[in-house]
Amino acid sequence: MNIEKLYRASSCEDALKTLKEDPKNVIVGGGTWLKLTGREIKTAILLDDLSLDTISTSDDVITIGAMTPLHKIEQQDELRTMYDGLFDKTLKQVMGVGLRNMATIGGTIAGRYGFSDIITSLLAMDARVVFYQKGEMQLETFLKTRGKLDDLLISVKIPRREGRGFFKKVATTQLDFAQLNLAITKSNEATYIVIGSRPGIAQNASKAARFVVEQKHLDDSVIKVATDIALNEVTLSSNNKASSSYRERLARTYIERGLKAVFNDES
Amino acid sequence: MKVKTKLNNKPVVFDIEPGEYLLDTLRKHPVTSVKRGCDAASCGVCTVLINNEPMLSCSLLTARTEGKEITTVEGIQDAIRTFYDYFGDEGADQCGFCNPALALTVYAMKHELTNPTLEEVREYLVGNLCRCSGYEAQYRAIYKYLGDQS
Numbered sequence: 154m155n156i157e158k159l160y161r162a163s164s165c166e167d168a169l170k171t172l173k174e175d176p177k178n179v180i181v182g183g184g185t186w187l188k189l190t191g192r193e194i195k196t197a198i199l200l201d202d203l204s205l206d207t208i209s210t211s212d213d214v215i216t217i218g219a220m221t222p223l224h225k226i227e228q229q230d231e232l233r234t235m236y237d238g239l240f241d242k243t244l245k246q247v248m249g250v251g252l253r254n255m256a257t258i259g260g261t262i263a264g265r266y267g268f269s270d271i272i273t274s275l276l277a278m279d280a281r282v283v284f285y286q287k288g289e290m291q292l293e294t295f296l297k298t299r300g301k302l303d304d305l306l307i308s309v310k311i312p313r314r315e316g317r318g319f320f321k322k323v324a325t326t327q328l329d330f331a332q333l334n335l336a337i338t339k340s341n342e343a344t345y346i347v348i349g350s351r352p353g354i355a356q357n358a359s360k361a362a363r364f365v366v367e368q369k370h371l372d373d374s375v376i377k378v379a380t381d382i383a384l385n386e387v388t389l390s391s392n393n394k395a396s397s398s399y400r401e402r403l404a405r406t407y408i409e410r411g412l413k414a415v416f417n418d419e420s
Numbered sequence: 421m422k423v424k425t426k427l428n429n430k431p432v433v434f435d436i437e438p439g440e441y442l443l444d445t446l447r448k449h450p451v452t453s454v455k456r457g458c459d460a461a462s463c464g465v466c467t468v469l470i471n472n473e474p475m476l477s478c479s480l481l482t483a484r485t486e487g488k489e490i491t492t493v494e495g496i497q498d499a500i501r502t503f504y505d506y507f508g509d510e511g512a513d514q515c516g517f518c519n520p521a522l523a524l525t526v527y528a529m530k531h532e533l534t535n536p537t538l539e540e541v542r543e544y545l546v547g548n549l550c551r552c553s554g555y556e557a558q559y560r561a562i563y564k565y566l567g568d569q570s
């Protein structure tokens with residue numbers, strides 16, 4: 154990226170004000186994705202002095218500050234083990250430690266990347282996001298927004314729930330983007346089936362999840378119907394990573410394995 | 421703009437452009453052990469330690485190292501001398517282009533993980549690409565080194 158000026162924001166308000174001053178001003182998280190885009194930036198706004206890199210826990214949620222690097226999240230005990238280690242497995246499949254010490258959870262969410270593995274798992278954990286101006290909302294609601302994000306992401310909140318989880322990333326090599334990723338969780342509160350890298354951004358197969366919850370037993374015929382419902386509500390397309398028919402084969406295979414893993418204790 | 425940091429334990433002041441990346445700054449200073457491979461946060465050969473954590477200098481704005489400690493392989497010579505012997509024993513060296521970054525990552529891993537399994541070692545080093553070795557000899561060397569050190 155080509156940066157004319159660097160600015161260390163002194164408060165969230167200051168950061169937002171500076172962001173709005175010029176369309177070429179941008180917020181920098183880890184800066185890893187911004188570097189790849191090679192964008193022309195007038196003022197790069199650094200949030201390094203705002204203490205947004207902490208993880209805190211209350212009775213019902215874990216709050217991760219937007220500037221928290223991904224590798225730091227892997228070191229948080231509860232997040233490491235929640236939903237059978239779903240989030241930890243996801244994070245560890247994103248490049249190496251060097252990148253994950255820089256890339257932030259805020260830059261991950263704000264980027265709304267179609268290929269994102271992390272967004273898939275966050276959706277399956279029913280995450281909420283907190284913006285300085287727009288306030289708190291479901292991650293799913295934010296992901297449906299389009300255009301430039303004219304706000305400052307402050308934190309992401311993950312409800313503390315006991316439950317089972319399954320995550321799968323399929324890629325040609327360990328460092329490549331996913332051809333498809335999938336996260337399934339089941340807790341007393343909710344069941345989620347989320348498909349990502351479709352190649353569009355991750356999407357909840359909420360009708361399929363509801364259908365599964367309504368069944369008394371999970372057998373092969375239930376799984377088949379649930380998968381059909383999921384593939385009806387979530388569109389899979391083609392790009393240079395995989396064709397839509399290959400993505401469908403992957404989705405069928407891993408939805409079955411995932412549902413069996415979280416409902417029947419088999420993997 | 422001026423940035424005050426410590427490079428290999430010595431205080432330094434970098435005079436940089438706002439959009440300058442650490443890899444370019446280090447080359448001017450003149451640290452040549454830090455390599456440029458992809459320049460796109462993908463290969464790991466530009467790894468340095470910032471406050472003992474591995475980061476990719478090709479993608480880290482130098483301005484963000486203000487008040488931090490930067491370590492390159494020149495700064496941990498004593499600690500890694502033994503490590504290189506293990507590499508020699510396993511024939512894990514070929515062109516050596518990836519070695520400084522790998523040594524720094526192993527150094528950080530040794531401080532971060534206690535008695536890691538081979539799987540954990542592989543996982544930690546996944547972002548450090550090597551075009552020559554095929555990795556197996558490297559992993560054997562690193563695993564033996566860690567075992568003997570613990």
Ligand SMILES: Cc1cc2nc3c(=O)[nH]c(=O)nc-3n(C[C@H](O)[C@H](O)[C@H](O)COP(=O)(O)OP(=O)(O)OC[C@H]3O[C@@H](n4cnc5c(N)ncnc54)[C@H](O)[C@@H]3O)c2cc1C
Nearest residue numbers: 182183184185186187256257259260261263269270271306
């Ligand atoms: C080489 C490479 C490979 C990758 N592979 C994968 C992968 O396999 N799977 C995967 O899931 N992810 C992958 N990623 C994405 C990675 O996980 C991060 O999500 C991404 O790099 C962005 O992190 P960052 O903090 O550096 O964001 P930045 O580059 O700093 O910012 C990204 C965008 O978010 C905006 N932004 C950042 N923080 C905020 C904030 N607090 N408020 C508002 N806007 C903000 C920026 O203005 C910018 O538009 C990869 C990234 C790279 C560079």
Ligand code: FES
Nearest residue numbers: 457458459464478
């Ligand atoms: S040069 Fe390849 S990761 Fe930095």
Ligand code: FES
Nearest residue numbers: 516518550551552
């Ligand atoms: S030994 Fe040549 S790149 Fe690793």
